Amino acid sequence: MEKISVAVRFRPPTPTPTAGGTSSTSSGGGGDREWRIEDARVSLLHGGSPVHGASFSFDHVFDGAATNARVYGVLVRPVIRAAVDGFNGTVFAYGQTSSGKTHTMSGSGADPGVIELAVRDLFDTARQAVDREFCFKVSYMEIYNEDINDLLTLGSQKLQILDNLKHEACVEGLREDVVESAEQTLDLLELGETNRHFGQSNMNVRSTRSHTIFRMVIESRAKNKMDFGDAIRVSVLNLVDLAGSERTSKTGAQGIRLEEGKFINKSLMNLGIVINRLSGNGKKMGHIPYRGSKLTRILEPALGGNAKTSIICTAYVAPILHRSAVPVSDTYRRVAVFVSAYPYPVSVQHSAQLPLKRSIHIDETKGTLQFANRAKYVSNCAQVNEIFTDAVLIERQKQEIKELRKRLQGSDSEAMEQLVLNQCDDIRKYKLELDRLTMELEQERKLREEERISQETLEHQLPGEKKTQEDLNNTSTSSDQFTSSIEYKLELDRLTMEIEQERKLREERILQETLEHQLSGEKKTLEDLKKASTSSDHFISSIEPGPTEEQDCSSVRQVVETELELLREENSLLVQELSRSKEEAGCAVAKMQELEVRCQKLEEDRIADRQEAEEECNLLREETSCLLLELNRSKQEAGRLVAEKQAQVEGALARCAALEEELSASRREAERLAAEKRDLATEKLRWSTEAAEREVDAAAVGWELSQREEQLARLLAKSKAIVAHASCMAAEQQAAVPCP
Numbered sequence: 001m002e003k004i005s006v007a008v009r010f011r012p013p014t015p016t017p018t019a020g021g022t023s024s025t026s027s028g029g030g031g032d033r034e035w036r037i038e039d040a041r042v043s044l045l046h047g048g049s050p051v052h053g054a055s056f057s058f059d060h061v062f063d064g065a066a067t068n069a070r071v072y073g074v075l076v077r078p079v080i081r082a083a084v085d086g087f088n089g090t091v092f093a094y095g096q097t098s099s100g101k102t103h104t105m106s107g108s109g110a111d112p113g114v115i116e117l118a119v120r121d122l123f124d125t126a127r128q129a130v131d132r133e134f135c136f137k138v139s140y141m142e143i144y145n146e147d148i149n150d151l152l153t154l155g156s157q158k159l160q161i162l163d164n165l166k167h168e169a170c171v172e173g174l175r176e177d178v179v180e181s182a183e184q185t186l187d188l189l190e191l192g193e194t195n196r197h198f199g200q201s202n203m204n205v206r207s208t209r210s211h212t213i214f215r216m217v218i219e220s221r222a223k224n225k226m227d228f229g230d231a232i233r234v235s236v237l238n239l240v241d242l243a244g245s246e247r248t249s250k251t252g253a254q255g256i257r258l259e260e261g262k263f264i265n266k267s268l269m270n271l272g273i274v275i276n277r278l279s280g281n282g283k284k285m286g287h288i289p290y291r292g293s294k295l296t297r298i299l300e301p302a303l304g305g306n307a308k309t310s311i312i313c314t315a316y317v318a319p320i321l322h323r324s325a326v327p328v329s330d331t332y333r334r335v336a337v338f339v340s341a342y343p344y345p346v347s348v349q350h351s352a353q354l355p356l357k358r359s360i361h362i363d364e365t366k367g368t369l370q371f372a373n374r375a376k377y378v379s380n381c382a383q384v385n386e387i388f389t390d391a392v393l394i395e396r397q398k399q400e401i402k403e404l405r406k407r408l409q410g411s412d413s414e415a416m417e418q419l420v421l422n423q424c425d426d427i428r429k430y431k432l433e434l435d436r437l438t439m440e441l442e443q444e445r446k447l448r449e450e451e452r453i454s455q456e457t458l459e460h461q462l463p464g465e466k467k468t469q470e471d472l473n474n475t476s477t478s479s480d481q482f483t484s485s486i487e488y489k490l491e492l493d494r495l496t497m498e499i500e501q502e503r504k505l506r507e508e509r510i511l512q513e514t515l516e517h518q519l520s521g522e523k524k525t526l527e528d529l530k531k532a533s534t535s536s537d538h539f540i541s542s543i544e545p546g547p548t549e550e551q552d553c554s555s556v557r558q559v560v561e562t563e564l565e566l567l568r569e570e571n572s573l574l575v576q577e578l579s580r581s582k583e584e585a586g587c588a589v590a591k592m593q594e595l596e597v598r599c600q601k602l603e604e605d606r607i608a609d610r611q612e613a614e615e616e617c618n619l620l621r622e623e624t625s626c627l628l629l630e631l632n633r634s635k636q637e638a639g640r641l642v643a644e645k646q647a648q649v650e651g652a653l654a655r656c657a658a659l660e661e662e663l664s665a666s667r668r669e670a671e672r673l674a675a676e677k678r679d680l681a682t683e684k685l686r687w688s689t690e691a692a693e694r695e696v697d698a699a700a701v702g703w704e705l706s707q708r709e710e711q712l713a714r715l716l717a718k719s720k721a722i723v724a725h726a727s728c729m730a731a732e733q734q735a736a737v738p739c740p
């Protein structure tokens with residue numbers, strides 16, 4: 001999800017004509033409300049202090065000095081680059097009438113607009129993507145009085161919106177031209193411009209009366225199909241110039257302009273509602289009225305859908321240029337709305353025709369800023385649009401299933417299982433160790449018990465020995481003494497044997513205790529025991545028959561006492577050892593329990609993970625089956641469409657054949673008529689030749705006639721002259737005859 005990028009652009013002040021006919025920049029004096037721009041924040045001040053609820057921050061704020069190229073670079077370029085990568089993109093300009101939307105989108109010769117810059121950038125970027133091949137299509141439409149007109153085809157009006165298979169709005173019958181260069185695209189743009197609806201209002205001499213959408217469809221595929229499968233990326237780029245919101249009181253619209261204004265305001269209001277709902281506005285989204293107007297229906301993907309969108313909100317304020325009394329801070333520039341002293345912005349050449357009204361644009365600017373402020377909270381979810389062939393789809397699904405299998409049985413769970421197995425091994429080892437220690441303890445306990453018993457036996461024997469010694473001291477050398485001395489020796493031999501046994505037992509125990517983890521205390525015990533054994537050896541060697549029996553007795557007593565002492569020490573050491581072993585055993589048990597708990601937890605985690613993965617797998621399986629169903633449905637739909645198209649084609653072919661027949665009949669008729677015509681022409685020619693000949697004849701006859709007439713006239717004149725001459729002669733003759 002990513003937010004829509006929103007920027008506000010303030011247009012510069014318009015030069016207004018002075019009384020002398022020259023132009024000057026008007027001051028914004030007279031009002032006490034003004035806008036302050038501080039970095040990317042715009043705030044309304046009243047009497048110098050900020051107005052509550054009228055402070056807004058945006059991604060970018062452009063002042064009057066910003067060029068279209070700058071606006072393009074900051075706000076539009078990322079959308080264009082993304083469109084080349086397969087993301088849908090939409091850029092639109094929104095704002096009150098005459099605030100500079102068309103200037104931003106279409107620009108001028110000196111400052112090309114966003115559309116031209118985008119077209120050039122699009123082709124440049126595509127050229128740089130050497131590993132892909134591109135196809136660009138262009139269409140250009142306008143929404144005028146809620147009717148959709150194709151700006152590239154004259155007379156193609158009132159087009160209908162239809163839902164395609166993906167339930168996206170598409171305009172039926174809209175001309176879409178494939179273009180190969182920026183120049184070709186811009187030529188089409190220019191063609192469309194000439195068909196746009198413009199009108200004059202008090203606010204703008206060339207006010208756009210419709211919303212226009214310049215659309216480019218960008219299709220691309222990898223040149224090397226092995227790289228990305230044969231998926232085709234198709235993205236749609238909409239560059240939209242909206243008509244401006246307007247107040248009749250300000251625009252002075254009447255008649256047709258008034259009607260247009262109503263449609264414009266209605267569709268902009270619906271756009272505002274859609275943006276408001278999408279922005280959350282502190283409430284749950286609810287129904288989004290995309291179908292409330294054709295504009296929102298066409299722009300649906302750009303508003304909370306699958307597209308990257310940038311909105312340029314144009315506003316109408318003028319910096320205070322002539323108010324020297326107002327200090328201009330270093331950190332911010334102050335701008336004022338067109339206040340009462342500022343006339344409507346009319347271009348100089350048209351100013352004479354338009355009335356110079358006064359107005360305040362605070363409310364309109366505030367409305368635009370509020371719209372922009374809401375729009376910045378709208379989130380879109382743009383993704384690369386790829387079209388896959390069936391083979392690619394199946395391949396991708398196979399890979400997905402493989403990945404899922406991997407996730408189920410693959411490295412992660414293997415590692416986890418290994419860990420669990422290791423820990424189980426550890427536990428088993430600890431258990432064995434514990435058993436061994438318990439056995440050792442048991443043996444130790446038994447040994448102690450035996451030692452205790454032998455000690456007790458020795459202690460019992462000691463008073464008897466003492467008594468014997470006393471008796472030996474008190475009695476003189478006699479045969480009885482000799483006998484008892486032999487008995488004593490025998491007793492000593494028995495004791496020596498016992499001690500020897502004891503030593504061997506201890507040695508065995510020491511051998512058992514030489515485990516790797518035995519502590520230094522145990523070693524010490526071992527040494528002590530070794531010492532004891534050495535003493536026993538001494539003892540054994542010392543109880544060899546000596547020079548005198550008395551000496552023997554005392555030495556035996558000493559040795560026994562030392563031995564007893566050693567045994568006592570050893571006993572206490574062994575008791576200590578026992579308690580330490582118990583402690584160790586306790587620790588081992590605690591550790592084992594802890595490990596068991598960990599192991600159990602890991603096992604639970606593993607089971608949960610497995611369940612989760614299985615659930616995910618099931619979901620994906622369901623999704624896959626849904627997709628397959630969808631695919632089947634699409635195939636059926638495609639089949640139906642193909643059949644329909646085939647039927648249409650057949651119908652068209654039949655019509656074509658009929659038409660061809662008609663055409664050949666017409667041709668024959670035409671030929672017959674032509675032959676007739678030719679005959680008639682020949683006849684006519686013949687007649688005309690005859691007529692000409694007759695005319696020539698007639699002319700000759702006429703000429704002859706006139707010749708004859710002339711001749712006749714001459715003869716007549718001659719005869720008249722003769723008659724006259726004759727009558728003269730007769731008169732003369734009469735006169736010559738004398739009167740009677």
Ligand SMILES: Nc1ncnc2c1ncn2[C@@H]1O[C@H](COP(=O)(O)OP(=O)(O)OP(=O)(O)O)[C@@H](O)[C@H]1O
Binds near residue numbers: 096100102207244
């Ligand atoms: N940033 C700017 N720099 C220079 N001139 C500008 C700028 N913005 C607007 N103008 C000028 O202001 C006038 C009105 O601008 P424009 O026609 O673009 O407004 P509009 O918002 O499209 O209005 P309408 O909604 O009525 O069509 C134009 O003459 C335009 O050249």
